[in-house]
Amino acid sequence: MAFAVVAHYRCAPADAAEVRAALLTAREATRAEPANLAYDVHAVADEPGAFLLYERYTDRAGFDVHKAAAHFEDVIVKTVWPLLTDRSVTFAEVL
Template identity: 30%
Template sequence: MSQHYVAIATYTAKPDTADRVAQRLPLLAEASRQEEGNISYSIARDLERPNVFTIVEVYRDEEAFTAHRESAHFASIGKMQIIPMLESRVVVGYSGDGVIE
């Protein structure tokens, strides 16, 4: 058993930007998975609303998540490329307790 931090983000892309968001999210995921405190990072695209994406991120602790949000790749890919193409963005943090494999 171990403590960890889970962030679940829901990104709703503007209808005309959904495919571009879908192309950039894997770039952000790949860079994020290389972070020292990252345990996992997954992206899912809503089958009925293809402009909605759910991102599930697991980090060693909240400090690791904060470091992620301050990283150069989050600034360049997330803040500068993806976020401007969104209608909305909701990020909720959770304290996790369990086995992470």
């Protein structure tokens, strides 16, 4: 069963350009993963510094492989997360 991730990220407006660039880098690397079905990055309208990510993988194991990837550590964990003021993530099974 396909596995989806919806993440809401917020950063200071001054950090938005850096977070945006990093998320777009992560998007390209993630889309090349065999288990990735979708990785869409959105800037939330009328909320500077807010982003919405929608990710879909073939299954939970595919997402676990994604989290173990070097690009996830380098771009998301080391670059994006330290700049965030708020982060929430929802995991779901695609029906």
